[in-house]
Amino acid sequence: QVKPQFESKENRRYGTFNAIIYRTQVVAGINYFIKVQVSDAEYVHLRVFQSLPHENQGPRLDGYQTGKTKDDPLTYF
Numbered sequence: 001q002v003k004p005q006f007e008s009k010e011n012r013r014y015g016t017f018n019a020i021i022y023r024t025q026v027v028a029g030i031n032y033f034i035k036v037q038v039s040d041a042e043y044v045h046l047r048v049f050q051s052l053p054h055e056n057q058g059p060r061l062d063g064y065q066t067g068k069t070k071d072d073p074l075t076y077f
Contacts, residue, residue, distance in 0.1 A: 002048050005061040014038045021074055028052065031062070035074045043068040047077060 003017050018037045025031040029051040036044050047063040065077060 001059050002046060002061045006044070006046065006064060009061070009064070010066070016040075020070075023074055023076070025076060029055075031076075032059075033074055033076060035068070035072075037070075041069070043070060043072065045072075045074060045077070 003014070007013055016038055020035045020037055020043070022032050022034040025033070027049075029049055032046075032048040032050065034046045034048060036046055038044055045065040045068055046061060049060045049062045051057045051060075063077060
């Protein structure tokens, strides 16, 4: 659901967009930290916020880091 948001911020289209691993952080909703494979050797880390159910809002891309590799640890940012 956040692929179009990411592509818009990067001004680029991605044919590959596979979530590999994720972590969560509970706040007033949930922050998801997601490692996404965007090509054979290129990865990005996304921070996605999902508000509480009663707010009735979809996931929002709050931050991202590009230039990551498969072996880069997924950390909070």
